[in-house]
Amino acid sequence: MGKNRTTEILEFIKRNPLLSSKEIHAGLTSEMSYATVKRIISQLVFNSLVHQQGKGKVSKYIISPAYDMFFPVDIEEYFKKEIDERIIKESFNFTLITDLLYKIRLFTEKELKHLTDLQETFKANISKLSENEYLKEMERLAIDLSWKSSQIEGNTYSLLETERLLKDKVTASGKTKDEAVMLLNHKGALDFILQNPDYLKPITVPKIEDIHSILIKELSIERNVRIRRVGITGTNYRPLDNEFQIREALDNMCQLINSIDNVFERALLLLVLISYIQPFNDGNKRTARIVCNAELLANGYCPISFRTIDSVEYKKAMLLFYEQNNITVFKKIFIDQFEFAVNTYF
Numbered sequence: 001m002g003k004n005r006t007t008e009i010l011e012f013i014k015r016n017p018l019l020s021s022k023e024i025h026a027g028l029t030s031e032m033s034y035a036t037v038k039r040i041i042s043q044l045v046f047n048s049l050v051h052q053q054g055k056g057k058v059s060k061y062i063i064s065p066a067y068d069m070f071f072p073v074d075i076e077e078y079f080k081k082e083i084d085e086r087i088i089k090e091s092f093n094f095t096l097i098t099d100l101l102y103k104i105r106l107f108t109e110k111e112l113k114h115l116t117d118l119q120e121t122f123k124a125n126i127s128k129l130s131e132n133e134y135l136k137e138m139e140r141l142a143i144d145l146s147w148k149s150s151q152i153e154g155n156t157y158s159l160l161e162t163e164r165l166l167k168d169k170v171t172a173s174g175k176t177k178d179e180a181v182m183l184l185n186h187k188g189a190l191d192f193i194l195q196n197p198d199y200l201k202p203i204t205v206p207k208i209e210d211i212h213s214i215l216i217k218e219l220s221i222e223r224n225v226r227i228r229r230v231g232i233t234g235t236n237y238r239p240l241d242n243e244f245q246i247r248e249a250l251d252n253m254c255q256l257i258n259s260i261d262n263v264f265e266r267a268l269l270l271l272v273l274i275s276y277i278q279p280f281n282d283g284n285k286r287t288a289r290i291v292c293n294a295e296l297l298a299n300g301y302c303p304i305s306f307r308t309i310d311s312v313e314y315k316k317a318m319l320l321f322y323e324q325n326n327i328t329v330f331k332k333i334f335i336d337q338f339e340f341a342v343n344t345y346f
Helices: 003-015 021-027 034-046 094-103 109-126 131-152 159-168 177-195 205-215 243-259 263-277 284-298 311-324 328-344
Strands: 050-053 060-063
Touching: 003 021, 003 034, 003 060, 021 034, 034 050, 094 243, 109 328, 131 159, 131 177, 131 284, 131 311, 159 177, 177 205, 177 284, 205 243, 205 284, 243 263, 263 284, 263 311, 263 328, 311 328
Parallel strands: none
Antiparallel strands: 050 060
């Protein structure tokens, strides 16, 4: 399916909603066969970019409400534009959590099958491990996760230095105390989750605050939901600045998460929405990564270390969600990192 043809059809449907496939074919400027147009439209419907009204010959097509979330984005091309040149959704999108995400599925059938097959591999693998072997692998993953999650936030410890710190409590020379504390707090949060696997069932705002409190222990970061405005480096997206609205957004997010059956969807949404809401003065993405893993572990799913994701690529994917509510790049990160975890640990 040619990208240019697909883009032309999408743009035509945006300008001319509720036309039939024959009317769309007749209105296009490019030379495409009717069969090709029908095939592309079917794929767009399957990918939740276009919504079909009616069946058979009376079918009409409009852009899906989920279009912004799933439209394929060339991330490198997107960030060639400087911060003030990008046309973005500057304000927090309330209806994303209260309306749209109730109506759509985040993963295609193919993606879900892939994730489910990986989970079955994980279950088969751990069934062959003794308790000590399982805990040893979990410790390995916890070290990787603590290192990468901290590195994304600017921590300069290497993976080997992190392992020495978390296993032997030996700090690295030339590093700040806060860097060591950040890493130890990650391990503390993961240990808490492993000791209390059902803690986030169901997920609530106070429980998210508890995880955040473990992650910021002995750091100069305020606990609980923030009461002042925060800015995000690299974007003109403005998170909510009213404590009551922040708590409302978190409550709405928890209601949404608790209403979803699929564990992969719940985990991915926790990963992106906690970061999007920015409920704390600092430590939002760290909290999101730990809570995402708590959701996976609570349901017997393989946790994610994020070890192979480049920190800059992670931040770009997150900024894309802030600015466009587009989840495609971040969803690929989630799928790739789940695959890496299943194939690397246990």
